[in-house]
Amino acid sequence: MAASIIDVARRADVSTATVSRALRGLPNVSEATRERVLRAAEELQYSISPHASSLASGRTGTVGVVLPFVNRWFYSQVVAGIDSVLRANDHDLLLYNLGDERVHERFFARMPLRRRVDALIVLNLPLSAAECEALVSMEVPVAVLGTRIPGCWHVSIDxxxxxxxxxxxxxxxxxxxxxxxxxxxxxxxxxxxxxxxxxxxxxxxxxxxxxxxxxxxxxxxxxxxxxxxxxxxxxxxxxxxxxxxxxxxxxxxxxxxxxxxxxxxxxxxxxxxxxxxxxxxxxxxxxxxxxPVAHQGELLARQILDALSGASEEPTRVVVPTRLVVRGTTGAARVARPQHRHPSPRPGPEPDQHDRTTAR
Amino acid sequence: MAASIIDVARRADVSTATVSRALRGLPNVSEATRERVLRAAEELQYSISPHASSLASGRTGTVGVVLPFVNRWFYSQVVAGIDSVLRANDHDLLLYNLGDERVHERFFARMPLRRRVDALIVLNLPLSAAECEALVSMEVPVAVLGTRIPGCWHVSIDxxxxxxxxxxxxxxxxxxxxxxxxxxxxxxxxxxxxxxxxxxxxxxxxxxxxxxxxxxxxxxxxxxxxxxxxxxxxxxxxxxxxxxxxxxxxxxxxxxxxxxxxxxxxxxxxxxxxxxxxxxxxxxxxxxxxxPVAHQGELLARQILDALSGASEEPTRVVVPTRLVVRGTTGAARVARPQHRHPSPRPGPEPDQHDRTTAR
DNA sequence: TCTTTTCATGTAAACGATTGCATTACCTCC
DNA sequence: GGAGGTAATGCAATCGTTTACATGAAAAGA
CATH class of the missing domain: 3.40.50.2300 (Response regulator)
Structure with a gap:
């Protein structure tokens, strides 16, 4: 049986309230006490019950990510970006793959993420107006990639x-x-x-x-x-x-x-x-x-974290630049083919620099 | 403010216990009552609080997936496979990307999934003996791909x-x-x-x-x-x-x-x-x-669901077949090059059939 | 008709944290 | 030495379910 906060409190000879404060690094706990609590928790191999914690605090420490395909390069890349930022800020990532049309419908019929996540990140999902509204009605910050939803944080390329x-x-x-x-x-x-x-x-x-x-x-x-x-x-x-x-x-x-x-x-x-x-x-x-694919994921996660911390009150929108990368599959047009009446003029020199050209 | 089970109970004029039973489809609820409850829930747009539910029941309805990279083709395929099976059985998927060595260490130091998931799926992770033990000590079913961990369900290719x-x-x-x-x-x-x-x-x-x-x-x-x-x-x-x-x-x-x-x-x-x-x-x-990549994910998820439902008591191991796919990058060896003293014999006819050959 | 079952429902105690408020002890300052 | 302030801690209500147990009514059996 895993140890509960009560066990820790008993062992450190303090109240559960103090344990809770000590463990979360809140102020108003003396150094001596904090250390005692930490040691007790360590000895008992205590780990918090996230469910009890969220029930009491209202926070879940979890961000839902809703997308149409996990197994496509683009999305897995974005998810990796989201994950890295979320993870670094002690948040969990709940994945919702809506590829299947039936799963999609069920999702909006039952809203299984309601009360289960602190925020939502939505990737490139075609959504009806009613569905957008359903998301917004969850009353958590929502950050969106690709799709446009009023009242939501937004990342996109131009x-x-x-x-x-x-x-x-x-x-x-x-x-x-x-x-x-x-x-x-x-x-x-x-x-x-x-x-x-x-x-x-x-x-x-x-x-x-x-x-x-x-x-x-x-x-x-x-x-x-x-x-x-x-x-x-x-x-x-x-x-x-x-x-x-x-x-x-x-x-x-x-x-x-x-x-x-x-x-x-x-x-x-x-x-x-x-x-x-x-x-x-x-x-x-x-x-x-x-x-920049993974980067967009990072930006989405950061927007969400800012929204959650109150640093960002109003939904923001960030547009990241694209870049022309010239490689080998494009080349000068050939001179006109037989069926053309007037041969088109020889194309001038290619104005784009070769490889890794930044557009705009 | 979202409606709670109490609101539903009041509206349907029954106790919260009955609401709980009716909503989960348990027996011992009269048809009339169940319908009344369902309607009340519908009207109030009630959705259950998963945290309260897990706190009370001890089940989380969530499976953790721990892997080294989400953004590589192989893993994203496996995750998609896992997701499809889990989703179809009303389970959530909590993603843990352990790519970074520091994230990896932190994971095992803090065991953030403890008490947070009903089961664990581990993909191709190099794990020390102590780490394996830590996983097993979570006392939830664990299914593993690639890595070998004693006492865990197991899927692999030969x-x-x-x-x-x-x-x-x-x-x-x-x-x-x-x-x-x-x-x-x-x-x-x-x-x-x-x-x-x-x-x-x-x-x-x-x-x-x-x-x-x-x-x-x-x-x-x-x-x-x-x-x-x-x-x-x-x-x-x-x-x-x-x-x-x-x-x-x-x-x-x-x-x-x-x-x-x-x-x-x-x-x-x-x-x-x-x-x-x-x-x-x-x-x-x-x-x-x-x-079969996604398929292995499906198998892992199924093993976990079986373990959770009690259908599978003892850890099982399933090995899925591989298949030689002959395409254009392999061909007969050229006759010996100059520096060879004895020309090697002309290779015989290729015994593998072309394209889509199944190996055993 | 009087038990005995069975079924539907209610009561209330968990589950394991968080947090507003109260309390205590100790300083500081007049 | 008492008033007022501050820092550390405890008390107990609360979050929203689930579920063992109790209860009562109706059906079944004797």
Whole structure:
């Protein structure tokens, strides 16, 4: 049977109140007493009962993390970032994986985290208005990545900027026929990231005077396989793109595989740029837009800790920069192919510096 | 203020005891009453206080997962597997990332999970004898992956079998000079996986009559970068290997990168085989030993649930099979190079079937 | 009709901490 | 030497459940 605070109190010959204060390092405990308590606790191998403690104090010392996939690189990276900060501040991390649609529904029907966590971190979850409200109604600080929820702390990258940089990079290389592999779902429900990126893609093309062609947008749903299919779809066009912007590295990987299987090469046949700087991107020599992934997790955790400590009263929003990383899958557009009537001018020298270029 | 069980009791005009029973679906509650309680709870948006509940019942409904890295593919897969099973059985998952050595020490010094979880799942952690004992002394069921701890439930693959299959595959391709990129740490502390694989490598070579050469074993510490260095080291040997077995795909990726940067190709110059069947392995066309990763997580969770429900009294051990997946990075050994005195015989036809071969 | 069972419900004591308030002892200062 | 202040400690209520036990009513058996 594990020792309780009463046992410690008896052994140190003080009241349980004093034990509680001594153990938590509160003031108003004499040095002698504190030491006696500490020793007693040590000898009895006492460890506090977190449940009793939270029941009495109302604090749980736990932060819930709700996300759609633990097993994808991006999320596991963010979780690692959150964990490191939380852990350093003596908080626990309760993981909620909402991948399955049924789990998702159940979560919002039963609100199992209510009263169980001091705060919530929500990662890239498509949420209905009612669901957002349900979260807010838990009356704990909520920090959000990707999704926009009013009244919540917020961390994000500048998606418009990142996507624009990617597309501009391709244009600078002389490409005019530029496809995009999008991640957009049917119902975004507040998960605006893919929409923002897609919008940036269209805007930049328009600014460059390139006409809009809906056929050049293929859905890849943020998956490798789907990215591969999307690329196949783009290549089957009568006038296929010479460059493709995939809004996630995973989809770009799929795209590269498709090229590979069709005997084509990047960047000789098609330039490919991704988004994320996934750990595998370097291996595959993929040009991409890097975002600080684990760092965003750390920021979320810090926001939460500040909110909890009262240091941050009002929800804040922090935007972290992205960075263009030029590698081997993007290159100058080839001179016009036979079916073009007017050969396009030889592209000028690539204005982006090579490797690790910081955009903006 | 959230409603408590007392509010529900008042509204349904019963005692809190009855509310508790009705809500948990216990017998001995009349249908009429149960319905009344359910409605009252619904109307008040009541949700139970897990802390009060665990304090009173002694159960926490939470399983702790302790691991060295959340942000590596392997672990995030396992966690996803654990999560799915736990979630389906209404258990929560408390994540403990022990990557940092200091966090590790603190964990065992303070045992923060004591009294906080009903059970523990430990993934591939190098643990000292004292640490193992500390875990066992928590007096909750413990399920372990990779590490061996007496008195604990256990899931694993047959590492000896898997590694042997990998090395045999290379031998069957006619290779005689076979290197290994090992993951072994200085102090394994019970994390025997790399040792077992290394031992299998040596044994199979010996069985094939190939003399042991310590220079052919280079440490890669399960990392990409380190795998890359290990490969560089092997290639710098006076008589470099014609094939390399990396005991993890990540290290194999690093190895491939090194080859690539040196202008060499797999399998033309060096054959490479990995271990894990990492999601990226297919992309890089890496031959590897596949293990069911998420599935092992599910098994661990199921063992724990069985232990908790009393269905499994004694710790059990389940071994899941591995499978050789032949892809493009392994090929027949080239005929002997100039410096060899006697040309080795032309290798016979590859006995392993191509792609998706199941090894035992 | 009078036990004996069975079933539904209530009573109240845990569970193991935290914390507002009261108390005591000891200083300090006039 | 008494008033007032401060620091250390104790008392006891409280947090929101669960659950052993008691109770009473209805059903079953004799």
């Amino acid at each position: 998606n418009a900027e990142g996507a624009s940089t990617a597309v501009r990079h391709l244009i600078n290389l002389g490409h005019r026929r530029i496809g995009m592999i999008t991640g957009a779902l049917g119902d975004p429900r507040g998960f605006t990231t893919p929409i923002v990126r897609q919008h940036a893609y269209r805007t930049v093309l328009a600014q460059a005077g390139i006409p809009y062609d809906p056929d050049l947008e293929a859905p890849g749903y943020f998956g490798i396989e789907e990215g591969a299919s999307a690329m196949a779809q783009l290549l089957s066009l009568p006038d296929p793109p010479t460059a493709v912007f995939a809004e996630s590295d995973q989809m770009a990987f799929g795209a590269l595989r498709t090229l590979n299987r069709m005997g084509l090469k990047a960047p000789d046949d098609v330039s490919v740029i991704g988004f994320d700087n996934h750990e595998t991107a370097e291996l595959l020599d993929l040009t991409t837009i890097a975002q | 590492n000896a079998e898997g590694a042997s299959t990998a090395v045999r595959h290379l031998i069957n391709l006619g290779h005689r000079r076979i290197g290994m990129i090992t993951g072994a740490l200085g102090d394994p502390r019970g994390f025997t996986t790399p040792i077992v694989r290394q031992h299998a490598y040596r044994t199979v070579l010996a069985q094939a009559g190939i003399p042991y050469d310590p220079d052919l074993e280079a440490p890669g510490y399960f990392g990409i970068e380190e795998g890359a260095s290990a490969m560089a080291q092997l290639l710098s040997l006076p008589d470099p290997p014609t094939a390399v077995f990396a005991e993890s795909d990540q290290m194999a990726f690093g190895a491939l990168r090194t080859l690539n940067r040196m202008g060499l190709k797999a399998p033309d110059d060096v054959s490479v085989i990995g271990f894990d069947n990492h999601e990226t392995a297919e992309l890089l066309d890496l031959t590897t030993i596949a293990q």
